[in-house]
Amino acid sequence: MIKVIQVSKKIKNRxxxxxxxxxIEKSCILGILGENGxxxxxxxxxxxxxxxxxxxxxxxxxxxxxxxxxxxxxQIGYMPEDGGLYKRLSVLDNLKFSLGFYNHLSNPGIQIDxxxxxxxxxxxxxxxxxxLSGGMRRKVLFLKSILHHPALLLLDEPFNGMDVESKxxxxxxxxxxxxxxxxxxxxxxxxxxxENICDAYLFINQGRVRGKGSIQELKSxxxxxxxxxxxxxxxxxxxx
Amino acid sequence: MSLCNIxxxxxxxLTEHKFRFLLILISIPAISGIFLxxxxxxxxxxxxxxxxxxxxxxxxHAAEIRRKxxxxxxxxxxxxxxxxxxxxxxxxxxxxxxEKDARTLEGLFFLPVSRWDILFGKVLPSMGGxxxxxxxSYTYHILFFGIFIDEDLAFHLLTIEWMLILAFLIPVIVxxxxxxxxxxxxxxNKIQTAVNLSTVILAPIFFMLAGIGLGYIEFGVYNLATxxxxxxxAGIIITFILRCQFSIERLIFKLND
Numbered sequence: 001m002i003k004v005i006q007v008s009k010k011i012k013n014r015x016x017x018x019x020x021x022x023x024i025e026k027s028c029i030l031g032i033l034g035e036n037g038x039x040x041x042x043x044x045x046x047x048x049x050x051x052x053x054x055x056x057x058x059x060x061x062x063x064x065x066x067x068x069x070x071x072x073x074x075q076i077g078y079m080p081e082d083g084g085l086y087k088r089l090s091v092l093d094n095l096k097f098s099l100g101f102y103n104h105l106s107n108p109g110i111q112i113d114x115x116x117x118x119x120x121x122x123x124x125x126x127x128x129x130x131x132l133s134g135g136m137r138r139k140v141l142f143l144k145s146i147l148h149h150p151a152l153l154l155l156d157e158p159f160n161g162m163d164v165e166s167k168x169x170x171x172x173x174x175x176x177x178x179x180x181x182x183x184x185x186x187x188x189x190x191x192x193x194x195e196n197i198c199d200a201y202l203f204i205n206q207g208r209v210r211g212k213g214s215i216q217e218l219k220s221x222x223x224x225x226x227x228x229x230x231x232x233x234x235x236x237x238x239x240x
Numbered sequence: 241m242s243l244c245n246i247x248x249x250x251x252x253x254l255t256e257h258k259f260r261f262l263l264i265l266i267s268i269p270a271i272s273g274i275f276l277x278x279x280x281x282x283x284x285x286x287x288x289x290x291x292x293x294x295x296x297x298x299x300x301h302a303a304e305i306r307r308k309x310x311x312x313x314x315x316x317x318x319x320x321x322x323x324x325x326x327x328x329x330x331x332x333x334x335x336x337x338x339e340k341d342a343r344t345l346e347g348l349f350f351l352p353v354s355r356w357d358i359l360f361g362k363v364l365p366s367m368g369g370x371x372x373x374x375x376x377s378y379t380y381h382i383l384f385f386g387i388f389i390d391e392d393l394a395f396h397l398l399t400i401e402w403m404l405i406l407a408f409l410i411p412v413i414v415x416x417x418x419x420x421x422x423x424x425x426x427x428x429n430k431i432q433t434a435v436n437l438s439t440v441i442l443a444p445i446f447f448m449l450a451g452i453g454l455g456y457i458e459f460g461v462y463n464l465a466t467x468x469x470x471x472x473x474a475g476i477i478i479t480f481i482l483r484c485q486f487s488i489e490r491l492i493f494k495l496n497d
Contacts, residue, residue, distance in 0.1 A: 050350055050488050074352035083343020088256045100248045101351045144347075 001026045001183050002047070002152065007056035009042055016042045017207045020056070024183045024200075029174060031198035032187040033234055039207040040187035041081055044154045047185065048078040060152060074102060077150030081157050084141050087130035091121055091140050094129060095147060102148040115143050119169060135161040142170055146177070153177055153184045159193045171197050191230040201230070203237045211237040241356040249353070249361025250368075253335060257365075260334070264327045264369055265376075321410070327373055328366035328414050329421050329442065333434045335362055336425035340491060349488040359479075359486055363418040370414040378406060400461055409468045416475045419482055426485055 007020040016039045024030050032040050045051040047058060049069045058065040060072050085094050092112070099108045116122045119139045129137060138161050145153065153174070159167045174184050174197060188194050194201070201218065203211040211218060211233075218233050219226055254261060339345045348358060378397075386394025420441065428434040 045346075048350055050346060052489070070352055070354065073350065076350075078347075078350050080343070080346050084347040086252070086256055086344055087342060089252070093252075093255060097248070097252050098347070098351065101245060101353055 001028075001061055003057075003059040004047070005057045005059070007043075007046060007053045007058065009039075009046060009051070009053050011042070015207055017046075017053070020204075020207075020209055022202055022209065022212055024185065026181045026183055027178050028200060029178050029184045029186065029198045031194035031201045032185060032204060033191060033194065033201055034187075034189065034204035035238070036189055038189075038204045040189075040204060041156055043204070044078070044156050044185065044187055047152075048076055048154050049073050050078075074148070075151045077145040077148065077153040079141050079145035079153075079155045079158055081160075084144065085129045085137055088128060090126045090128055091116070091132070092125040094140060095144055098144045099147050108147070111147060112143075115147065119143060119166060133161075135163055135166070138162050139166050139170075142173075146173055149180075150177070151182050153182060155184065155186045157188055158186060159188070167193075191234050195230040201233075203234065205238050241354055241360070245353045245357040246360045246364060249348075249358060250364040253362065253365045257331070257335065260331060261365065261369055264331065265373060321374070321405075325370070325413065325417060325442070328363075328370040328418050329438055330435065331366040331369070332362060332418050332421035333425055333438060334431060335366070336422060336491075337428065337431045337434055340425070340429060341431075345491055346488060349491075355483060355486050359422065359483065362422065363415065366421075367411070367414050367418050370417075371411055374410045375406060378402065401464060404461060404464045404468070409464055409471075412468050412472045412475060416471055416478070419475060419478050422486070423478070423482055426482075426491055 002024040004020055004022050007017055008015070009017040020043065022030075032043065034040050042051065046053050047065070049058075049065045049072060060075075063072050065072055086097070089097065095112050095116075096108075099112065102108075113122070116125055119142075121136065121139060121143075124132065124136070129140065132140070138158070142155075142158055142162075145155065155174075158170060162170065174186070177184055178199075186194060186198065200214050201212065202209060211221070213221065215230065215233070216226075218237075219228065222233065222236055224233070224236060336345075339348065349355075382394045382397050385397065421438070424434050424437055424441075428437060
């Protein structure tokens, strides 16, 4: 579904990504792991079409993100690491504003209502974003990225600040997208959050791919015990 | 480009900054109205004195009522044009730099809308507000002069020049000011720096307005129409330049070093 071919990006004379290659199939959840500043956010921004790579290509369902940007973006959901919500607008107005640009939805109001109830935000729907806690804002931002039923969901550190129940709920929604033949990319610097949800992993360090594959593939490649956790694999790959 | 998307973005701007828009719509005509209070408080005497002085300066000129017309021509451009020019500039600056600060531009640019939609969606509310303010000031002053000073003055202001100014020149200039504000927002990251830079840019415009207000710059249908068309052409060229620069990379990430 997504092919990333030889993607490189330089920001302010610093090479952020070097020759990144990987692909994600439909019904797959890919975890992108790496330390802070590894290039995960830049990679997600490039996948979302927000930023153009200096070299390489991104193909989504055969379409080129650089040329079919506008069309492809309506099929992508993106949750940035921070910001993304208008503090002076209410929860409902933020969601309605974002959803207003996706014309293919029937009964958007009912869908917003359902998700708000699921994430226990219904009684706070008229509150301004500026008055909500960090965790609540993350939930609203998560809802904003999934409301239009994207075929590709890009999540940048999605679980930061979410309570256990909301995190579980978010994981259920992510699995639902996967079951509907969608693809999901989740970036995180924490292995614990991704261990139970991802089908495959991409390890990035200093802008280079250090390892990729499912947990079983990685374990056999690294010749390590099958009982070892994702954190141990991470440390082994990153040289920790 | 989609009108529906532009309106959707403009409506979000209006909802998000409703107090700012209300403040502009209420305060600017009110502030310009303060200048009229002296006339309401018996300052028609001042007008009469000025008329006498003008008669003394130009003894062979026409009757007193013509002197009143001159005074109205001197005052009205400042009351109508200054609020119209001042109101969109800072509104647009705050709208874009505010989004940079709040890190919401990334989400806005990610939406399946074109850059044109975002650009016009940002300019439209401030532009609409400024045009409303200028029409409001004009009507308000016509009524004021007509009721409190001389009813002939009101008819004196209903000219083709003023119609041209209100219907063509002001929208064109306000649009130009709007896109200049967006250009500054791309370059600058802090609202204070943007305001300082804008003041430097706005100063010549204010001097020009003062020139109009003092009667140094003559109106005239031909001058107004030519000026308006030139500003419109410049605005179109700047819009296309702006469209190339108006990207998330320029606005936030500054990746093009």
